[in-house]
Amino acid sequence: MNAKLQVELAAQIKKLDSISTAPAILTPLLEMLRLPSEKISIEKVVELVSYDGAIAAQCLRLANSPLFGRRQTETVRAAVMALGLERVRSILFGLCVNRVIPQDKWVIAPNAFWRHSLGCALVTQTMAKRIEYPDPEKAYLAGLLHDLGFLVNSVLYTESFRECLRAAAEEHAPLHIIEERVLGFTHCESGQMLSEHWGLSKELTDAAGCHHNTGLLAAAGPLACLVHLSDLLCRMRYLGYGFDENTGVDIGGDAAWEILVASYPALKSMDLVCFTLDIDGAMDKIVAAVDCVFGAREPVAPALT
Numbered sequence: 001m002n003a004k005l006q007v008e009l010a011a012q013i014k015k016l017d018s019i020s021t022a023p024a025i026l027t028p029l030l031e032m033l034r035l036p037s038e039k040i041s042i043e044k045v046v047e048l049v050s051y052d053g054a055i056a057a058q059c060l061r062l063a064n065s066p067l068f069g070r071r072q073t074e075t076v077r078a079a080v081m082a083l084g085l086e087r088v089r090s091i092l093f094g095l096c097v098n099r100v101i102p103q104d105k106w107v108i109a110p111n112a113f114w115r116h117s118l119g120c121a122l123v124t125q126t127m128a129k130r131i132e133y134p135d136p137e138k139a140y141l142a143g144l145l146h147d148l149g150f151l152v153n154s155v156l157y158t159e160s161f162r163e164c165l166r167a168a169a170e171e172h173a174p175l176h177i178i179e180e181r182v183l184g185f186t187h188c189e190s191g192q193m194l195s196e197h198w199g200l201s202k203e204l205t206d207a208a209g210c211h212h213n214t215g216l217l218a219a220a221g222p223l224a225c226l227v228h229l230s231d232l233l234c235r236m237r238y239l240g241y242g243f244d245e246n247t248g249v250d251i252g253g254d255a256a257w258e259i260l261v262a263s264y265p266a267l268k269s270m271d272l273v274c275f276t277l278d279i280d281g282a283m284d285k286i287v288a289a290v291d292c293v294f295g296a297r298e299p300v301a302p303a304l305t
């Protein structure tokens with residue numbers, strides 16, 4: 001991105017606060033996101049979930065999904081307990097963030113966006129646990145928020161972003177490549193700026209900012225690498241942006257995997273075939289959980305509005 005565009009984008013992102021119709025609970029949520037887990041009050045979380053019928057329904061559906069053992073969860077409090085405070089905090093935030101986009105500004109279908117974000121959150125967390133990354137819940141949040149830049153591009157560059165989606169679907173090409181061509185910047189760059197503007201942590205900001213740029217992953221660290229791989233896996237398993245891409249995934253040959261191996265030497269001896277099969281098996285459950293929350297994916301791509 002050139003310097004002039006960078007200044008313009010930064011100025012536009014400041015305007016987002018007045019353009020968007022962020023729900024009232026976004027401010028308390030942003031405050032809660034900065035707290036360490038042990039300081040989060042369950043009462044406050046139940047209150048925030050209950051505040052909004054649609055959000056409460058999503059939590060109940062996820063708590064009742066196969067991923068959480070298909071319990072018969074009927075109250076918000078029981079759903080919060082079943083999912084765990086950290087996960088509910090992430091879900092709440094993700095759902096709130098979705099609403100930052102006014103209805104007429106959605107470029108990608110909201111369900112496709114949310115399916116991809118939730119899928120990526122679950123895959124990032126699963127991979128984090130497998131490699132013994134110390135904070136799997138943070139990995140979940142990083143996966144959930146990695147495409148924050150979609151919000152910026154949808155609200156501030158609606159027509160150009162629509163053109164990007166259309167061209168990417170037609171060419172079966174990764175969206176960020178087309179964004180670079182059409183907009184002059186990618187959703188990684190705009191997402192990084194929004195994350196900084198909202199005061200999210202450096203790790204979350206880096207994951208949003210670097211997940212499509214393998215050249216930046218080494219400096220960004222393991223979390224961004226996990227998000228990069230999860231995003232690829234989701235896009236290959238129909239949890240993408242609603243269109244098919246001509247891209248394959250080779251975890252062992254990916255730059256992100258090499259960086260992870262350097263940070264976690266135990267991975268060197270890990271059987272990559274078993275690991276890949278393991279993640280692939282988890283993907284089935286994750287796709288089922290996402291389907292359970294949002295309904296099965298429509299067979300016809302692309303999911304443009």
Ligand SMILES: [Fe+2]
Nearest residue numbers: 146147211212
């Ligand atoms: Fe992305």
Ligand SMILES: [Fe+2]
Nearest residue numbers: 116146147231
């Ligand atoms: Fe993504």
